[in-house]
Amino acid sequence: MGLSVYASRDHAVQCAQQYPRIGNKIARLSLPPMSGKILETDGGFDSHNTWWKTQEFDPLSAALVVAIL
Amino acid sequence: MLSQIEGVRLENPLWSAFSFDVILQYYDGPRLLLQRSAGGQLYLAWWSDSDESRERWIYLPLSERRLRAILSGEISSLEGLKTPEDGYLLVVDKEPESNSVIQTIMTQAEALPEDALPLPGARLNLPVPTEIKGIPEEDGPLNN
Numbered sequence: 001m002g003l004s005v006y007a008s009r010d011h012a013v014q015c016a017q018q019y020p021r022i023g024n025k026i027a028r029l030s031l032p033p034m035s036g037k038i039l040e041t042d043g044g045f046d047s048h049n050t051w052w053k054t055q056e057f058d059p060l061s062a063a064l065v066v067a068i069l
Numbered sequence: 070m071l072s073q074i075e076g077v078r079l080e081n082p083l084w085s086a087f088s089f090d091v092i093l094q095y096y097d098g099p100r101l102l103l104q105r106s107a108g109g110q111l112y113l114a115w116w117s118d119s120d121e122s123r124e125r126w127i128y129l130p131l132s133e134r135r136l137r138a139i140l141s142g143e144i145s146s147l148e149g150l151k152t153p154e155d156g157y158l159l160v161v162d163k164e165p166e167s168n169s170v171i172q173t174i175m176t177q178a179e180a181l182p183e184d185a186l187p188l189p190g191a192r193l194n195l196p197v198p199t200e201i202k203g204i205p206e207e208d209g210p211l212n213n
Contacts, residue, residue, distance in 0.1 A: 014193070017188045017191035018115065019115065019187070041095070045093055
């Protein structure tokens with residue numbers, strides 16, 4: 001199952017502001033090749049991507065919280 | 070468990086089909102929809118909340134002019150929801166798997182918890198879908 005991520009911080013902030021029940025923290029991640037596969041799945045409207053994470057990659061160890069709404 | 074919403078419960082279903090149905094924003098599932106009922110009414114629908122058994126959506130009936138103003142960010146999403154052109158919005162609870170409507174409440178934005186609505190000042194910055202682009206913009210200032 002893929003996870004939703006944004007390439008643009010502005011788009012991530014915009015999304016979180018529109019739907020507060022999703023959560024109020026935004027984290028930045030750099031994804032090395034071993035982290036999995038990523039594909040643009042934006043439908044032409046924003047920078048949405050889907051990330052299929054490998055089991056061995058731990059996103060929490062690589063994430064930096066960059067915004068709290 | 071989702072909160073109870075004050076308002077007028079409508080008979081289901083309010084609509085039987087949509088002549089178009091576009092996902093404008095997606096984040097681990099659809100979050101913002103643009104739909105047009107078979108009768109021609111446009112709806113912009115925000116995902117609001119969910120629990121184990123239902124998803125809650127806020128349906129704003131709106132004109133094409135109002136749609137353009139909200140999608141462009143000229144009007145904030147919350148302002149759009151708090152000042153609906155027809156004086157009401159619809160809170161629609163759906164069954165997540167089948168997407169079937171569980172209940173529809175005609176109400177106002179004030180009936181919803183604050184954190185179930187877009188944050189104050191939050192503005193969209195989305196292009197107008199091609200389904201709408203073919204329709205000429207209405208003239209005149211935006212009064213509401």
